[in-house]
Amino acid sequence: AADEGDAMQRRDAQDAVQAVVRALPDSERALVVLHYYSGLSKTEIAEVLDVPRTTVQSRMASALTALRARLGAGGFAALSPVVEATMRGTPDAVVPPRLGRRLA
Numbered sequence: 001a002a003d004e005g006d007a008m009q010r011r012d013a014q015d016a017v018q019a020v021v022r023a024l025p026d027s028e029r030a031l032v033v034l035h036y037y038s039g040l041s042k043t044e045i046a047e048v049l050d051v052p053r054t055t056v057q058s059r060m061a062s063a064l065t066a067l068r069a070r071l072g073a074g075g076f077a078a079l080s081p082v083v084e085a086t087m088r089g090t091p092d093a094v095v096p097p098r099l100g101r102r103l104a
Contacts, residue, residue, distance in 0.1 A: 014089070016074065017079065020076075021033070028062060029063075031060050032087065042057055042060065
């Protein structure tokens, strides 16, 4: 029963994080998806998006700040410290349509 409870908590956390990720602007969501869900480094993301690495870093910091704030506002403040690990452990991510076309 404890394993089921843990799995349910993990799914709830993943659902909450995905909802917040989906609410990000496309430009920030693209970075989060590429880095945390697809495993690309910031340098690789810069190459894919054809922007400077420093731009990726600053936008990523902004996206993470927004994610944490939205989680807190949605009653999921406890996820804030583990948001990055939660994203890495979530199998499916919502890729912005333009990014999906660009990566294809």
